[in-house]
Amino acid sequence: NAGVMQNPRHLVRRRGQEARLRCSPMKGHSHVYWYRQLPEEGLKFMVYLQKENIIDESGMPKERFSAEFPKEGPSILRIQQVVRGDSAAYFCASSPDTNQPQHFGDGTRLSIL
Amino acid sequence: ELKVEQNPLFLSMQEGKNYTIYCNYSTTSDRLYWYRQDPGKSLESLFVLLSNGAVKQEGRLMASLDTKARLSTLHITAAVHDLSATYFCAVDNAGGTSYGKLTFGQGTILTVHP
Numbered sequence: 001n002a003g004v005m006q007n008p009r010h011l012v013r014r015r016g017q018e019a020r021l022r023c024s025p026m027k028g029h030s031h032v033y034w035y036r037q038l039p040e041e042g043l044k045f046m047v048y049l050q051k052e053n054i055i056d057e058s059g060m061p062k063e064r065f066s067a068e069f070p071k072e073g074p075s076i077l078r079i080q081q082v083v084r085g086d087s088a089a090y091f092c093a094s095s096p097d098t099n100q101p102q103h104f105g106d107g108t109r110l111s112i113l
Numbered sequence: 114e115l116k117v118e119q120n121p122l123f124l125s126m127q128e129g130k131n132y133t134i135y136c137n138y139s140t141t142s143d144r145l146y147w148y149r150q151d152p153g154k155s156l157e158s159l160f161v162l163l164s165n166g167a168v169k170q171e172g173r174l175m176a177s178l179d180t181k182a183r184l185s186t187l188h189i190t191a192a193v194h195d196l197s198a199t200y201f202c203a204v205d206n207a208g209g210t211s212y213g214k215l216t217f218g219q220g221t222i223l224t225v226h227p
Contacts, residue, residue, distance in 0.1 A: 004164070005188070031213060033213065033215070035215075035217075041219065041220075042201055042217035042218055042219045042220050043156075043201070043203075043215075043217045045214050045215060045216065048213065048214055056214060057163045091155065091156070095213055098213040101146060101161050102156045102158075102213060102215065103158070104148075104155045104156040104157075105155060106154065107155055
């Protein structure tokens with residue numbers, strides 16, 4: 001059973017470009033969570049999704065950031081018009097339900113030039 | 114707002130020694146997790162603690178939970194170099210309705226020296 005798959009592992013963008021981060025949850029997992037880890041800090045919750053629904057986006061910046069988890073395909077975290085402060089590691093996690101531990105992907109390291 | 118604080122943030126240990134990492138949290142929680150992260154890697158789940166007084170052990174690591182004190186500990190026994198990593202505690206609480214939104218501590222960077 002493959003783990004949580006994130007791609008790309010590393011992403012470099014110039015200021016003003018768009019970044020798209022993908023996450024395929026573990027098989028049988030319908031709950032997806034996105035977290036951001038700034039250098040030398042812990043992970044901060046961004047958004048929680050189930051298929052086709054955003055359940056909680058209280059950790060998402062109000063502008064430029066969006067997330068989706070369509071009926072078919074991976075979950076996408078989209079950052080428009082990236083700025084230097086968006087440089088971070090973005091982790092996706094999934095679980096089969098809210099009572100089970102979350103399994104984390106290897107993360108996408110986003111660097112903004 | 115739920116706050117989770119770990120201490121120490123940096124821990125340098127000699128091989129063979131014992132030490133404890135502390136995790137305090139500010140509001141009632143449904144469950145608490147400990148994770149390990151190696152540099153540049155993802156998070157590996159170590160323990161899930163579900164109730165007051167819960168104690169779990171795996172190898173040289175033992176975790177406990179005191180929900181009344183809002184405190185969890187991760188005890189390291191006879192440390193070895195392979196335990197060098199960053200350790201995070203994370204609390205699961207969303208206004209009392211648990212749905213997996215985790216609040217993480219700052220992390221404890223553990224370095225074990227020969």
